[in-house]
Amino acid sequence: MIKAPTGTRDILPEDVKTWQRIEKTAGEIFTLYGYEEIRTPIFESTSLFQRSIGEATDIVEKEMYTFKDKGGRSLTLRPEGTAPVVRAYLEHQFPQRDQFQKFYYIGPMFRYERPQKGRFRQFHQVGIEVFGPNHPMIDVEVIAIQWRIFKELDVSDLKVKINSLGCEKCRPGYRKALIEHLKKNRERLCETCQRRLERNPLRVLDCKNPGCQQVVREGPKITDYLCNDCREHMKKVTDGLESLKIPYEVDPFLVRGLDYYTKTVFEFIHTALGAQNTVSAGGRYDNLVEELGGPEIPGIGFALGIERLVLILNEKGLPEEKKPLYFIPLGEEAIKEGIKIMEELRDSGIPVIWTGKVASIKAQLRQANKRGADRVLILGESEIENREIKLKDMKEGREEVIKWKDLKEHLRYYF
RNA sequence: GUGGGCGUAGCUCAAUUGGCAGAGCGCUGGACUGUGGCUCCAGUGGCUGUGGGUUCAAGUCCCAUCGCCCACCCCA
Structure with a gap:
């Protein structure tokens, strides 16, 4: 792979x-x-x-x-x-x-x-x-x-x-003083710092080696120069x-x-x-x-x-965010009608998610629950017949049946 | 570039002196025919990083290689 x-x-x-x-x-x-x-x-x-x-x-x-x-x-x-x-x-x-x-x-x-x-x-x-x-x-x-x-x-x-x-x-004055000090204490510096002394002496200042830090502390401070x-x-x-x-x-x-x-x-x-x-x-x-x-x-x-x-x-938690609305169609007819209903909701800025999967109501509810949905829309045969849709509150378990034409107005309350 | 630790299921990890590759979580389904969470049951899961070697037999031992993590170094 x-x-x-x-x-x-x-x-x-x-x-x-x-x-x-x-x-x-x-x-x-x-x-x-x-x-x-x-x-x-x-x-x-x-x-x-x-x-x-x-x-x-x-x-x-x-x-x-x-x-x-x-x-x-x-x-x-x-x-x-x-x-x-x-x-x-x-x-x-x-x-x-x-x-x-x-x-x-x-x-x-x-x-x-x-x-x-x-x-x-x-x-x-x-x-x-x-x-x-x-x-x-x-x-x-x-x-x-x-x-x-x-x-x-x-x-x-x-x-x-x-x-x-x-x-x-x-800076040159300080640099000179620092090099002088480091050269005097060369044998107390770690190997890398002995190399740094030649190439880039200022880098010795933030070496983590305790011995080098001691030498540095005894030496000149830029703030004095x-x-x-x-x-x-x-x-x-x-x-x-x-x-x-x-x-x-x-x-x-x-x-x-x-x-x-x-x-x-x-x-x-x-x-x-x-x-x-x-x-x-x-x-x-x-x-x-x-x-x-x-x-x-x-x-x-x-x-x-x-x-x-x-x-x-990431050591702390993330702030809570708004939970999405899930659409749960039962069967091909519901998907066909649902795509129109969802687009209309999105026209008004209401977010609706459909997983794109054809699955049982149980599986779809499980899915929506896992994703943290607050509310879902269920569309099955009986609802289509009456040009209605079922809105289920996932926290309360409460359900209400709403006419398609009233849906947008009804949901606006939540979003 | 240097040093140390580690690579087993999607994730977290087991596997006795070398002897049948496992569990929990997850995922799928069922109990419950159009109702999730909780519970119970079943199913799904793997070229043990890769390639060699030793051996009747390797996740386990040896060599190589790749990758990940931590540190040096360096820097945001």
């Missing part, structure tokens, strides 16, 4: 309900803040991701689905959503139309990783990108949007972590969060895996997620637009992992 490829999964009807709830909530909240949806292709030129995410990152080095098309072009299934939105923003000359733009997106992303809890090769994100503003209060707003989504979905046990990664002026501009920016962000009563934690060792981030970075962490506990994350990227060939326009955004949020939401 052919199965879905490793790291991919089917989202079955019972799960789709949760997905739609997330998509609807997020979409409505984005609209509330003036974001508009943008849809970009699922694959892009490989160079877009190499230039934006960074050549030395794990994503670009070993996690991308890259292939050549029949014309010899190198293409890559998008591993994240920010770079494509920036590309579209520039390609369609948005900077010349308006220096201020808010976008949101939703869709599948692809990374070649070993699957585990909360991690898939095809996964889905909703996210936003803002271009133009460099005011720290927009950072606060971006965090507030996520906070609102989680609140609306009734998610608790969330932790918000924030940090500043500085800018091109102050920020330039005046970055320090002030950070202060305004934390002040803003406090004014909105959004609880947060400054984690001076929080880093991100994509090279383009500057200044504010943040993560929403949930305890029920296992090792992959980040449900939503993002940050400011003041140089990315320029690095991709555009003007000097700052930006900020976040991405939220839908699978991970579903994992959290």
